[in-house]
Amino acid sequence: MARRVAIVGVGQTLHEEYKNDRLYWELDYDAAKLALEDAALDKGQIDTVIASGWDAVDGRTISDMHTCMAIGGYLKDSSHVGEDGIMALAYAYLRIVSGQFDTVLVAGHGHREASFDRVSNAVFDPLFTRPVGANHITSLAMQASVYAHRYGVGQEAAAEVVVKNRANGARNPYAHLQTPVTTDEVLNSGWVASPLHALDCPPESVGGVAMILATEEGAKRITDKLVWIKGISWAIESYYLGAKDLSQMPSLAAAGQRAYGMAGIKRPLEELDVAEIHEPTSFHELMAYEALGLAEAGQGRRLMEEGIVGREGKLPVNLSGGCLSTNLLGASGLVRAAEAVLQLRGEAHGRQAAGAKLALAHGFSSPCGAASPTNCVVILERG
């Protein structure tokens, strides 16, 4: 690759249940301002901005009319991805590597102005699946059910993921939910859609996140705390739930393999120091371990049982608390990348992994759960 790309600034707001004093693009504004302060840059030093999110969720046609302006895009060459913010990061990377731009700011937000359940139902085809009530959570429940059945993964194993992530979230002052939970509490939290209990599903959080990317030359001028993008890839999978093996996440596996290849990673479990995985449900974190080559098919729960992905384990996963503690619908993937950057800079405070040098961040960009998600994998290295 011709140019190396570094992340030179990150910003995130506190993630909360409500922010009644903020419109959705003000969340992008707050996060962008924090990222600019973090990098000690003025918005005039940013060449291009990439906003993210889904218009139908924002309740606003052409939502980037507001978000692009809010993050400093006025009269700039700016764009918008109708995806999770992690894909804005991917597009920003392409724009820098192409040689056309030197500094890019990307941002995303999550809010609760729309019912994601209702909106995601409208992603399903109007003839066959929409009328039966398919939406992001029911499709994810179907996937979890197929996975659990095929590999004999019990609800308790998934509940342990919730316990781990919520305990981690309790150490993250930015997290939406900062209270630990027990296995019993998860299993008794009531059904959402079998096999998912309420606590197996992420909350809906309100907040913003932003990141600044720069070329090698520019990055070295901007900061000493460099974090390099060593590998990045993304992939989409088939839409029809009935036309694929739901026990696997093939698009995540494909993106992971390509990102590892770019970064020269051959044994991810040995080489990675920390990972932030976008888990749309507790079961999906176990599935992601397998798709990312950290465990054999069906063996994801062993990483939990052996403490490998725990806070003191060989590869701590979701030290931030993950989506199960904070879930910006439309930017949770970008939060994962921001948290990974903080880990590599040694600035994750109470949730810091000791001596993290190589990190993986994963974003699950899907308006419709298990139906054609885009999975993006980013490998980050401390400079």
Add this chain to the structure above:
Amino acid sequence: MGRRVAIVGVGLTKCSSHRRDVTYPELMHEAVGNALADANIGFDQIDAVVYGSMDPFDGVFAPERWNVDACVSAGFLNKPFMKITTGGTTGGSTALGGYYHVGSGMFDVVLAVASQRVGETLEAQLVLNTAIDPIYERWIGGGAITVAANQAVHHFHYYGTTEEDLAMVAAKNYANALNNPYAHLQRHLTVEDALRSRMLSWPLRLSDCCPSSDGACAIILASEERARKITKTPAWVRGAGQITDNYNVGDRLWFHDWDSLAMLARRVYKQAKISDPMAEIQVAEPYVAFTVQEIIEYEALGFAEPGRGVELIRKGVTAMDGKLPVCPSGGTLCSNPIGATGLVRVAEAALQVMDKADKRQVPNVKTALAHSWGAAIGFHTMMILDKEAP
């Protein structure tokens, strides 16, 4: 740009007010299949896909998901796929997304596709109204046509443009669309017919306004090495870019000039090393959703001085037999599948450069310009295509 990028294949679909003959994925398959056939390559050669549509006009949210199998083929999934939405410029932004995909060196052959089924929408202007701030501007009925009417009123006031001038733009573009089998509106329209058509938002009449269409478009972009293998007639990207202006319509100081487009044009011409656009460009496909915009675009794109754009239409300079034919396809005025329209402009410019535009072909095209605008006249994209590699 790190490396040269060319368009090597183009696929269009017939546009109409409602393509009831196909489902949404079938419409996509039509565009993608045509582009692959044009480039004579298979799905297996596509490294990545960039998809554009403006969801709120479709009656289905995130239609790229429903259509993903039609874009990448069921056997070739798990490929990189990126969705871009930027209002009316979505198609132009999608082409730019493909340009950066290839330019980055990460991908060699990229499919850029865009689609819209405005026929699924009860009323496109009501959807557009939801783009406008709910507290300050939505209640006055803001949308595309009201903003364009503002542009017309200002252009009339400052530069003396008349309703007859607008009617001449309509008559020219309608006549051009008769040569384009993909165009939505294909009927003869005289200046007199136009002046008699129904008033929608003064001074814009029905014939001054684009229809709302169902349609899709696909282009294939490739690196230099692959482009030369795929086709003998690549359309090279010589310059490209986009710009975002402020949000509140009421904050704009101007309507008669299009300052943000003029600014973008300066940037793109600089990249393309174009100093005299009128002399160096042989055909243009600007985004003319409303007739008055073609005249304002002549000025912003440097084809005429501010206030002198009307002379080009009055003297026939931009007619098919003129010095610089504009909208030989009939343009957006005759087909507007909103999220796909910007990509159709790029596709039409590419066809002209590749000498594949059939009955609407302009002779001796070396350099062509494509443009789109969107977001209550706040966004623009531009792309300059050329027979010769930059």
